[in-house]
Amino acid sequence: MPTPQLPPSVPGHWLFGSGLDLALNPIGFLGKNSKKYGGIYRLTSRFKKMVIVQDPDLVKYVLQDNNKNYIKSFGYDVLGLLLGKGLLTSEGDFWRKQRRLAQPAFHRERLNAMVQTMVTCTKEYMEVLEKKRGQQVDVSKEMMHVTLHIVGKSLFGSNVTDIVEAVGKEMDIAQELAIERISNPFKLPVWIPTPGNIQEKKSIQMLDKVMMDIIEKRRKDTAHYDDLLQMLMEAKDEDTGEQMSDRQLRDECMTIFLAGHETTALALTWLWYMVDQNPAEIEKLRTEAEQVLQGRDPEMGDVMKLEYTRMAIEETMRLYPPAWVIGRRNVEDDTVGGYLVKANSNLLIPVYQMHRDPDIWENAEQFDPERFRKDKIKEKHRFAYFPFGGGPRLCIGNNFALMEMQVVVAMMVTRFRFTLVPGHPVVLDPLVTLRSKHGMKMLVE
Numbered sequence: 001m002p003t004p005q006l007p008p009s010v011p012g013h014w015l016f017g018s019g020l021d022l023a024l025n026p027i028g029f030l031g032k033n034s035k036k037y038g039g040i041y042r043l044t045s046r047f048k049k050m051v052i053v054q055d056p057d058l059v060k061y062v063l064q065d066n067n068k069n070y071i072k073s074f075g076y077d078v079l080g081l082l083l084g085k086g087l088l089t090s091e092g093d094f095w096r097k098q099r100r101l102a103q104p105a106f107h108r109e110r111l112n113a114m115v116q117t118m119v120t121c122t123k124e125y126m127e128v129l130e131k132k133r134g135q136q137v138d139v140s141k142e143m144m145h146v147t148l149h150i151v152g153k154s155l156f157g158s159n160v161t162d163i164v165e166a167v168g169k170e171m172d173i174a175q176e177l178a179i180e181r182i183s184n185p186f187k188l189p190v191w192i193p194t195p196g197n198i199q200e201k202k203s204i205q206m207l208d209k210v211m212m213d214i215i216e217k218r219r220k221d222t223a224h225y226d227d228l229l230q231m232l233m234e235a236k237d238e239d240t241g242e243q244m245s246d247r248q249l250r251d252e253c254m255t256i257f258l259a260g261h262e263t264t265a266l267a268l269t270w271l272w273y274m275v276d277q278n279p280a281e282i283e284k285l286r287t288e289a290e291q292v293l294q295g296r297d298p299e300m301g302d303v304m305k306l307e308y309t310r311m312a313i314e315e316t317m318r319l320y321p322p323a324w325v326i327g328r329r330n331v332e333d334d335t336v337g338g339y340l341v342k343a344n345s346n347l348l349i350p351v352y353q354m355h356r357d358p359d360i361w362e363n364a365e366q367f368d369p370e371r372f373r374k375d376k377i378k379e380k381h382r383f384a385y386f387p388f389g390g391g392p393r394l395c396i397g398n399n400f401a402l403m404e405m406q407v408v409v410a411m412m413v414t415r416f417r418f419t420l421v422p423g424h425p426v427v428l429d430p431l432v433t434l435r436s437k438h439g440m441k442m443l444v445e
């Protein structure tokens with residue numbers, strides 16, 4: 001059989017190749033090429049082999065069918081400095097074992113216990129927001145505050161309120177420095193004591209100490225807890241009876257903290273922006289929340305009934321997927337879509353562009369939650385819409401996140417409305433996650 005050819009390539013700068021165009025303007029570059037080269041194409045770069053995979057069938061192949069050949073790419077090594085060998089950053093048998101241990105903590109029945117935490121945190125936050133009525137706020141920071149508290153309390157129970165802010169702050173510092181390392185190839189290695197590297201180390205040490213203290217205290221505590229830490233601590237490997245060590249617990253808690261708060265905050269931020277841009281939507285959300293909740297706090301049973309709220313959240317994540325790109329690296333040569341993908345290539349899956357593909361979505365740029373009515377979305381390819389990824393590495397917190405967002409939106413929408421401050425520029429900032437470059441300045445009404 002003849003050896004398959006390499007995928008078509010995008011020409012670019014004589015020295016840096018088209019990898020430079022991607023680095024300078026990722027959304028523009030990927031958008032421009034999304035209909036030009038078919039399902040798979042290659043960037044010219046002397047430094048890295050880079051391949052873009054943008055066809056739902058081929059994405060399924062990479063993330064699901066042949067997932068063993070596709071490990072996490074470079075960015076995850078960098079995150080490993082902070083997260084250790086947590087679920088997001090580990091591979092192979094170690095990952096599989098950890099995933100098996102952690103999975104039950106995220107089952108729907110287990111999430112029941114978390115709804116109360118979500119409601120309490122949202123209520124506390126709404127009291128803070130009440131004092132800001134009539135003022136301009138950065139909604140992305142506000143949402144970060146809510147989701148940080150929700151994930152913090154879901155992990156460690158209610159007695160950690162005072163440390164949540166401190167952990168959030170240090171985590172932000174460590175995360176920003178990690179992002180800088182991912183996006184700036186000229187950043188000095190971590191062992192060189194630059195001010196940034198020293199700060200990063202200090203933040204990680206502080207986070208280590210806080211997490212280890214909590215774990216140590218909990219090991220000695222005989223009281224009953226209903227939080228994620230307790231579930232992770234009690235989880236036992238069915239075959240070997242093995243449980244997580246303190247170090248593993250630390251890595252998983254750090255991972256859940258990080259993976260669980262910014263992504264959700266971004267989705268909520270984009271949702272408030274979308275409903276402000278589409279004023280009819282706010283009424284639909286409010287009507288549903290009033291009908292379902294009738295002035296009560298949400299309970300697990302209500303979450304299922306907040307159907308339009310779910311659809312609006314899903315549609316927001318179609319247009320603004322917080323994880324806007326998914327990266328992989330292949331261990332061995334492979335044939336994808338009839339083309340040769342050489343071992344150790346960096347594959348990029350452009351979720352943002354695929355979610356806006358006009359061949360898949362009618363009026364793709366338009367915000368229309370109706371697309372996500374259950375019977376309609378069922379007809380779409382599994383990998384036409386995948387804000388939580390797919391295959392075995394599917395986001396473990398997907399149900400948690402959806403439930404959390406439904407609770408926050410339904411509770412807030414009956415009391416508040418955010419309106420974009422006129423003239424505030426909404427510019428995409430596609431780093432590791434899809435942020436808004438200048439935040440989201442909105443008036444609280």
Ligand code: HEM
Nearest residue numbers: 087088259260263264267322323388389393395396397401
């Ligand atoms: C809107 C919110 C969220 C989005 C868009 C999101 C998105 C994603 C995506 C795309 C992945 C797969 C990455 C890849 O395959 O390379 C992932 C993995 C993961 N997410 Fe989420 N996530 C969200 C919320 C959460 C929450 C709330 C938690 C925890 C409470 C969480 C914990 C994790 C973990 C631990 C992984 C790694 C799973 C594994 O590889 O086994 N995420 N997430």
